[in-house]
Amino acid sequence: MKQYQHFIKGEYVDPIGGQWIDTLDPYTGQAWARIPRGCAQDVDRAVQAASHALREGPWATMTATQRGKMMLKLADLVTTHTERLAEIEVRDNGKLMAEMRGQVNYHPEWWRYFGGLADKIEGSVMPIDKPDIFAFTRHEPVGVVGALTAWNSPLLFIAWKCAPAIAAGCTVVLKPSEFASASTLEYMALTREAGFPDGVFNVVTGLGHETGAALVDHPDVAKITFTGSDATGARIYAQAAKSMKRVALELGGKSPNIVFADCDLDKAAAGVISGIFAATGQTCIAGSRLLVQNSIKDQFTEKVAKLGATARKGNPMLPDTNIGPVTTPAQYKKILDYIDIAKSEGARCILGGGPATSQDLPGGQFVEPTIFTDVTPQMRIAREEVFGPVLSIIGFEDEAEAIKMANDTIYGLAAGVWTENTGRAIRMSAALKAGTVWVNTYRAVSYMMPFGGMKHSGIGRESGFEAIRGFLETKSTWISYAQGAPANPFIMR
Numbered sequence: 001m002k003q004y005q006h007f008i009k010g011e012y013v014d015p016i017g018g019q020w021i022d023t024l025d026p027y028t029g030q031a032w033a034r035i036p037r038g039c040a041q042d043v044d045r046a047v048q049a050a051s052h053a054l055r056e057g058p059w060a061t062m063t064a065t066q067r068g069k070m071m072l073k074l075a076d077l078v079t080t081h082t083e084r085l086a087e088i089e090v091r092d093n094g095k096l097m098a099e100m101r102g103q104v105n106y107h108p109e110w111w112r113y114f115g116g117l118a119d120k121i122e123g124s125v126m127p128i129d130k131p132d133i134f135a136f137t138r139h140e141p142v143g144v145v146g147a148l149t150a151w152n153s154p155l156l157f158i159a160w161k162c163a164p165a166i167a168a169g170c171t172v173v174l175k176p177s178e179f180a181s182a183s184t185l186e187y188m189a190l191t192r193e194a195g196f197p198d199g200v201f202n203v204v205t206g207l208g209h210e211t212g213a214a215l216v217d218h219p220d221v222a223k224i225t226f227t228g229s230d231a232t233g234a235r236i237y238a239q240a241a242k243s244m245k246r247v248a249l250e251l252g253g254k255s256p257n258i259v260f261a262d263c264d265l266d267k268a269a270a271g272v273i274s275g276i277f278a279a280t281g282q283t284c285i286a287g288s289r290l291l292v293q294n295s296i297k298d299q300f301t302e303k304v305a306k307l308g309a310t311a312r313k314g315n316p317m318l319p320d321t322n323i324g325p326v327t328t329p330a331q332y333k334k335i336l337d338y339i340d341i342a343k344s345e346g347a348r349c350i351l352g353g354g355p356a357t358s359q360d361l362p363g364g365q366f367v368e369p370t371i372f373t374d375v376t377p378q379m380r381i382a383r384e385e386v387f388g389p390v391l392s393i394i395g396f397e398d399e400a401e402a403i404k405m406a407n408d409t410i411y412g413l414a415a416g417v418w419t420e421n422t423g424r425a426i427r428m429s430a431a432l433k434a435g436t437v438w439v440n441t442y443r444a445v446s447y448m449m450p451f452g453g454m455k456h457s458g459i460g461r462e463s464g465f466e467a468i469r470g471f472l473e474t475k476s477t478w479i480s481y482a483q484g485a486p487a488n489p490f491i492m493r
């Protein structure tokens, strides 16, 4: 069984405490590798390496153009390792090879986009309203960044978090999820090959409340960027406040997919299925609430259920599998518990509704793609994030009711709208309290499009130009070139 090591200061090193954690293949249910169980001393070692790289040595003196070129080199290197990296992700999180291959293929675009931006972070010279003053702003790296990631797309999260951070000139200590750390550790060899100086990238693996908490508490970490559940996000936000860290949070959701009677029903049905059953529903943007106009509710429900029933469960490595296993035993139990809660609250199950068992599903962590109808907005299944393949269907009468229902949630990550009416599309996009609104499509992301949540779905945006701002501090410099007598010291200039 492969035994991984932390990656600190350009080297793979054993954990100081000499402890490892088994990492399981969700399809077989068997341990396939071991990752270090990092302690506070490991975290301190990594943060010191990152701090040192930030202050001294080649990274500190490198030009932004040189940084950008290194990022482009990393992008090219990733393209030569796509298959291997995607396979590791599938072994760790059980998501489909087709999906993970697609993500790793697309991942270099973040390095290219932000690599190109590295030397375009410009300050301003101000036409300052004071005599004899030359005033300008500059944008400096915020410092050492602690990046904590979730298990569902570890490599994509490296790109989303590290590409803007590195373009800004920061150094990074990553703490991937204990359920899917292997790909992040393997990836570090590529950063070394691309020429990044020691200490610019570091990875410490381990448990959230041990390794993750030590990273959030570390006094030399300037910013935490986190992807995970809202419960952990809130804990981290409170903890980080004690040392006044900058914080960006990418959290969960209960996203509505809103289907109007005037849409193309076949396209909408495909979008709804993709929103909830792709990645076995284990995505932050899962469209787990289907709000459908009452006049087409029965017809559309039947269409969605029919399409959902065609989803093939199986080995995530195989190209014709649509639904892979659930990633962790705890998540598997949570999904089944929510299915029971929905039934006990009076929702009607029209597809699936329990564990999926057959000889082709050896590991046991499979859930049937599940659809509930007769759901009311007050039921827990309509309000809480399940993070699994469970869809709730709720009817609405008109646009106003759809908006009210869609926004009646603590979350605000994403929303889908299906309509052929352009005016309605624009009105809905303005009225929905969500960081992303997709109209007649769903689950699309891009390196150039800001992504993030409103309300309990998070703070800050990843991707797009504005993501880089989150890793910069603005400094204002005033230089007096006044001649003659000193200014009056008792009044503000």
Ligand code: NAD
Pocket (backbone or CB within 6 Å): 148, 149, 150, 151, 152, 175, 176, 177, 178, 206, 207, 208, 209, 211, 212, 213, 214, 216, 227, 228, 229, 230, 232, 233, 235, 236, 250, 251, 252, 253, 283, 284, 285, 385, 387, 413, 452, 453, 457, 458
């Ligand atoms: P999680 O909150 O359990 O863990 C996320 C990370 O935080 C892991 O690395 C974990 O080890 C660490 N962690 C846990 N407790 C910690 C603590 N006390 N201090 C510091 N670190 C700690 O989330 P998960 O189960 O890995 O991921 C699923 C969640 O992530 C879902 O809620 C999903 O919606 C969300 N998510 C959000 C996005 C987004 O971009 N908005 C993307 C993917 C997943």
